[in-house]
Amino acid sequence: MKHGKKYRAAVAKYDLSKKYDLASACKMVQDMKFANFDETIEAHVSLRLEKNATVRDTLVFPNQFRGEKKVLVFCKGDKVKEALDAGAAYAGEEYIEKVKGGWLDFDVAVATPDMMKDVGRLGMVLGRKGLMPNPKTGTVTPDVANAVAELKKGRTEYRADKGGIVHIAVGKCSMDADKVIANISTLLSEVNRKKPVGTAAGFVQSVSISSSMGPGVWVDYKEGE
Numbered sequence: 001m002k003h004g005k006k007y008r009a010a011v012a013k014y015d016l017s018k019k020y021d022l023a024s025a026c027k028m029v030q031d032m033k034f035a036n037f038d039e040t041i042e043a044h045v046s047l048r049l050e051k052n053a054t055v056r057d058t059l060v061f062p063n064q065f066r067g068e069k070k071v072l073v074f075c076k077g078d079k080v081k082e083a084l085d086a087g088a089a090y091a092g093e094e095y096i097e098k099v100k101g102g103w104l105d106f107d108v109a110v111a112t113p114d115m116m117k118d119v120g121r122l123g124m125v126l127g128r129k130g131l132m133p134n135p136k137t138g139t140v141t142p143d144v145a146n147a148v149a150e151l152k153k154g155r156t157e158y159r160a161d162k163g164g165i166v167h168i169a170v171g172k173c174s175m176d177a178d179k180v181i182a183n184i185s186t187l188l189s190e191v192n193r194k195k196p197v198g199t200a201a202g203f204v205q206s207v208s209i210s211s212s213m214g215p216g217v218w219v220d221y222k223e224g225e
Contacts, residue, residue: 019220
């Protein structure tokens with residue numbers, strides 16, 4: 001892949017073949033920023049997983065960097081008021097038909113268990129966008145008030161791709177480095193918590209961070225840190 005002058009100039013500042021402690025890596029990523037917008041900082045965590053295995057869960061970063069999410073709750077009866085009082089942008093069973101018609105003016109969807117029979121039929125719409133409620137991520141639950149509150153606080157899903165790598169945004173280049181470091185530390189702690197029973201040492205094989213447009217920096221990470 002051919003890179004532009006600004007990218008090559010950023011790369012020339014450091015030896016990117018080496019691994020750096022987390023604080024130094026964050027400083028480097030922020031220093032190599034060259035785009036004329038506030039680039040997102042991304043973490044890439046490579047995991048040792050068995051064939052067809054994956055890691056998937058949610059977390060709340062200690063330092064938020066995104067706008068508040070619009071939450072849709074598929075529910076009925078008293079749960080509608082409960083969801084709206086908790087801060088949901090939309091709530092009710094009538095939204096099933098709206099979504100079926102292509103309406104997607106929300107960032108995340110929650111559903112009560114009794115609604116999943118109907119919500120499940122929206123797989124062609126919600127599944128493609130990664131918006132299908134899932135009990136593994138706490139978005140299929142009878143406790144809609146708590147689910148909405150957590151999502152409004154910034155609860156974010158992470159999952160390993162087919163190559164066993166978790167790719168996730170962890171901050172912005174404009175943030176204090178300490179806040180980005182705290183977010184990455186939270187991510188690594190949560191990922192390690194999902195380590196399958198019986199997995200040998202070396203579950204986290206490598207960690208790198210980068211900005212949206214910039215080069216990746218390897219992090220000298222050891223499990224348990």
